[in-house]
Amino acid sequence: MSMTEWEAIEKRISCRAFTDRPVDPAVLEELRAYVDELNGEAGLHFQLYSSDRPGKPAIKMAASMFSGPVYAFAALVAGDDPASLEKLGYYGEKFVLKAVGLGLGTCWVASTYDAGSISVDVGEGERLWDVVPLGYAPEKMPLRQTMTRAMIRKRDRKEEAFLDSASDTEYGVLPEWVRKGILAVLKGPSAINQQPVNILYRDGTASMVVWKHGQGLEFNDMGIAKRQFEIGAAEAGVPGRFEWGDGGRFVPEQ
Ligand SMILES: Cc1cc2nc3c(=O)[nH]c(=O)nc-3n(C[C@H](O)[C@H](O)[C@H](O)COP(=O)(O)O)c2cc1C
Numbered sequence: 001m002s003m004t005e006w007e008a009i010e011k012r013i014s015c016r017a018f019t020d021r022p023v024d025p026a027v028l029e030e031l032r033a034y035v036d037e038l039n040g041e042a043g044l045h046f047q048l049y050s051s052d053r054p055g056k057p058a059i060k061m062a063a064s065m066f067s068g069p070v071y072a073f074a075a076l077v078a079g080d081d082p083a084s085l086e087k088l089g090y091y092g093e094k095f096v097l098k099a100v101g102l103g104l105g106t107c108w109v110a111s112t113y114d115a116g117s118i119s120v121d122v123g124e125g126e127r128l129w130d131v132v133p134l135g136y137a138p139e140k141m142p143l144r145q146t147m148t149r150a151m152i153r154k155r156d157r158k159e160e161a162f163l164d165s166a167s168d169t170e171y172g173v174l175p176e177w178v179r180k181g182i183l184a185v186l187k188g189p190s191a192i193n194q195q196p197v198n199i200l201y202r203d204g205t206a207s208m209v210v211w212k213h214g215q216g217l218e219f220n221d222m223g224i225a226k227r228q229f230e231i232g233a234a235e236a237g238v239p240g241r242f243e244w245g246d247g248g249r250f251v252p253e254q
Contacts (some may be wrong), residue, residue: 002101003100003101005097005101005231005234006184006231006232006234006235007101008097008098008100008101009097009153009184009187009188009228009231009232010187011100012096012100012106012112012187012189013149014098014106014149015106015107015133015135015137015141015145016066016067016138016144016145016148016149017066017068017104017105017137017138017141017145018060018064018066018067018068018069018070018105018109018133018135018138019068019135019136019137019138020054020068020069020139021071021135021136022050022051022052022054022071022072023050023071023072023104023135023136023178025052027102027103027104028048028050028072028097028212028242030102031048031099031102031134032048032100032220034070034095035048035063035074035095037127038091038094038095041091042087042090042091043087043124044076044077044078044084044087044088044091045077045078045118045121045123045126045184046074046075046076046077046092046095046155047074047075047077047121048072048073048075048092049072049074049075049118049120049248050071050072050073051071051072052071055069056178057069057070057071058071058072058073058113058118058165059073059113059117059118059131059133060113060117060182061112061113061133062112062113062114064112065112065148066112066113066133066145067142067144068138069135069138069143070133070134070135071134071135072133072134072135073118073131073132073133073134074092074095074131074132074134075118075120075121075128075131076092076128076129076131076132076150077121077122077123077127077128077129078086078122078126078127078128078129078155079125079126079127080125080126080174082216082219083219083220083244083245085129085216085217085219085220085222085223085237086219086220086222086226086244086245087221087223087244088129088130088220088223089220089221089223089224089225089226089227090223090224090227091223091227092108092130092132092220092223092224093188093189093223093224093227093228094227095110095132096132096189097227097231099132099134104134104135104136105133105134105136105137106132106133106134107132107133107189108130108132108189108191108224109130109131109132109133110129110130110191110217110220113131113133119133129220130220141143141189145166148216152192152193153173153193155193156186156193156195157186157195158178159171159182159183159186162182162186162195162197162198162199163182163198163199163201164198164201164209164211165203166200166202167199167200167202168202168203169201169202172196174201175238176236176237177232177233177236177237177238178199178201178206178233179236180229180232180233180235180236181206181229181230181232181233181236181250182229182232183198183232184228184229184231184232184235185197185199185225185228185229185232187225187228187250188224188225188228190221190224190225191214191217191218191220191221194212194214194217194218194221195221196210196211196212196213196214196218196221196222196230197209197210197218197221197222197225198209198210198211199229200247201231205249205250206215206229206249206250207247207248207249207250208222208225208226208229208242208246208247208250209246209247210222210246219246222246226242226248229242229250230242230250231251238252239252239253240252240253243252
């Protein structure tokens with residue numbers, strides 16, 4: 001089974017229920033190699049933790065949001081500043097989509113887990129920003145988790161709303177690749193589904209801006225949104241990379 005990144009975007013949801021099945025060793029191995037690759041490329045400090053003992057989960061999630069044991073998780077550690085957090089979002093989303101492509105259920109989790117149940121390597125000047133539980137989703141998601149997601153997703157913004165009002169074009173006449181990029185951002189995860197970034201389109205160039213500031217996780221969300229947009233744009237035939245930072249421009253590949 002091989003999934004494209006666009007297919008992984010369409011498949012991904014925040015999975016908050018897991019079956020009592022440890023993650024396959026071969027899958028873990030592939031994810032470990034991917035974590036090493038991302039850390040090497042971006043200077044991040046992502047880590048993978050797992051348990052193969054039935055009845056001995058690797059992390060305890062908050063029972064108010066999650067059900068079932070979690071036998072493996074990624075600890076997303078990076079520097080304690082907005083630029084590092086944006087990078088963590090960008091590369092963390094690459095990791096999440098890789099895990100989805102390998103058949104796993106995942107969720108970005110900044111707060112609803114028991115921090116006392118894990119021990120993570122956090123260096124000087126670093127911070128554990130999020131954990132990503134990894135496991136197998138039940139055939140049928142329990143009603144509680146379906147309701148949780150529906151409740152949070154009810155606040156979805158409209159695609160048109162993602163086009164910043166300082167743009168020089170209307171949504172309806174945007175190039176296909178920009179609309180596909182926006183759709184990918186909308187489908188992507190963000191902390192409490194705030195969807196805090198806009199796309200500014202001017203003189204044929206798309207940039208990403210934070211329109212809603214909160215407790216700081218908007219930079220995490222911006223990194224995620226940049227990766228999601230890139231995959232959407234590439235799917236519509238325009239591969240490219242965003243510059244870093246608030247207001248960073250999308251630069252199409254030559
Ligand atoms: C940075 C970040 C932190 C998050 N923290 C939590 C969390 O602590 N608990 C939780 O249940 N979901 C958390 N989420 C998941 C969001 O609620 C979810 O992505 C959003 O509601 C959109 O739903 P979806 O991912 O199912 O499409 C987080 C997401 C992000 C991006």
